[in-house]
Amino acid sequence: MRVSVIQMNQGSEKQANLDQARQLVEAAVVADRPGLVTLPETWTNLGGGRESRQAAAEVLPAPGSGAAGGPAYELLRGLARSHAIHVHGGSMIEAPGPGDDPEKLFNTTVVFDPGGAEIARYRKIHMFDIVAPDGTGYRESALYGAGERLVTFVAGGITFGCTICYDMRFAEHYVALRQMGAEAILVPSNFTLQTGKDHWEVLLRARAIETQCWIIAAASTGQYLERGQPRSVYGHSLVADPWGHVVAKASDGTGWATARLDPAVTARVRRDMPVLAHRAARHLRFDASGGPPDAGSR
Known part of the structure; x- marks a missing residue:
């Protein structure tokens, strides 16, 4: 199966x-005639402040209802239908629905099959509440609610796991998706330039190596304005194979990169190094000094 990671330079104007x-x-x-395309994180809006994000938010139809959605939802559905491909919608800003905290938005992935049916929906679990090396503060939890469910879906005979950006720093999230049967994991992102230049590729390759999954990461690139102040995102959308090799990467600026996911590669890597079977069935224990327990405490 061929997959294309789409690299965008989105801003605060939703229609653009x-x-x-x-x-x-x-x-x-x-x-490139891919069977699946994937967009970056919050591709419908980046920057402009709280009001801009709220204006870009869409109420999503009830899963499985087939009901019409907002402009972004219907664009994704239409692209899937018109090109007969799977469309992984990166993530978009979801307005709260019944049962949600009405004060929170959600950072949400939706996935469509070639017939335009929604086959997966995932809300970002890990909130990006950090201070970057340049002193810029980010507090995603002030605006967004956190998801609670791990999500996989099948496309082209391959099981894909869903994550979004900051999720990639939590290895246990990725291992859990592997245990759920994932063979490839999607990572739509708006990775900051400050952290991206040091951590982006390292983390993605590490997640590929430890899970023995294909890692498919579509990212935003360039600058945007947040309440009038410029911020930069790293770009460098990429696909890594289950051995951790980067097999496709987007150039600077908007564009895309395409790679072929080969199940034979996945099978060979997992056969020759069966790390999932070797994973300890019990938690490792340490004494108060931080060292391993002595023989008498086993």
Whole structure:
């Protein structure tokens, strides 16, 4: 199966972002004929502050209802139908629905099959509440609610796991997806330039190596304005194989990169180094000094 990671430079104007996404997906489909395309994190809005994000938010139809959604939801569905491909919608800003905290938005992935049916929905679990090396503060939890469920779906005979950006720093999340049967894991992202230049590729390759999954990471690139102040995101969208090799990477600027996921590679890596079977069935124990317990405490 061929997959294309779409690299965008989105901003706070939702319609411009939708137009850019459509153009890039259609260009990638014509050039590389992928079976699945994936967009970056919050591709419908980046920057502009709380009001801009709330304006970009969409109420999503009830899963499985087939009901119409908002402009971004219907764009993704339409691209899947018109090109007969799977479309992984990176993530979009979801307005609260019944039973949700009405004060919180959600950072949400939706996935469509080639017939335009929604087959997966995932809300980002780990909130990006950090201070970057340049002193810029990020507090995602002030606006977004956290998801609670791990999600997988099947496309082209391959089981995909869903994650979003900051999730990648939590290895146990990825191991759990592998235990659920994932053979490939998607990582749509808006990774900051400050952290991305040191951590982006290292973390993605590590997640590939330890889970023996293909890692498919579509990212935003360039600058955007947050309450009038410029911020930069790292880009470098990539695909890594289950051995940790980067097999495709996007150039600077908007565009895409395409790779073929080969199940034979996955099977060979897992056969020759069966780390899932070797994973300890019990938790490792340490004494108060931080060292391993002595023989008498076993």
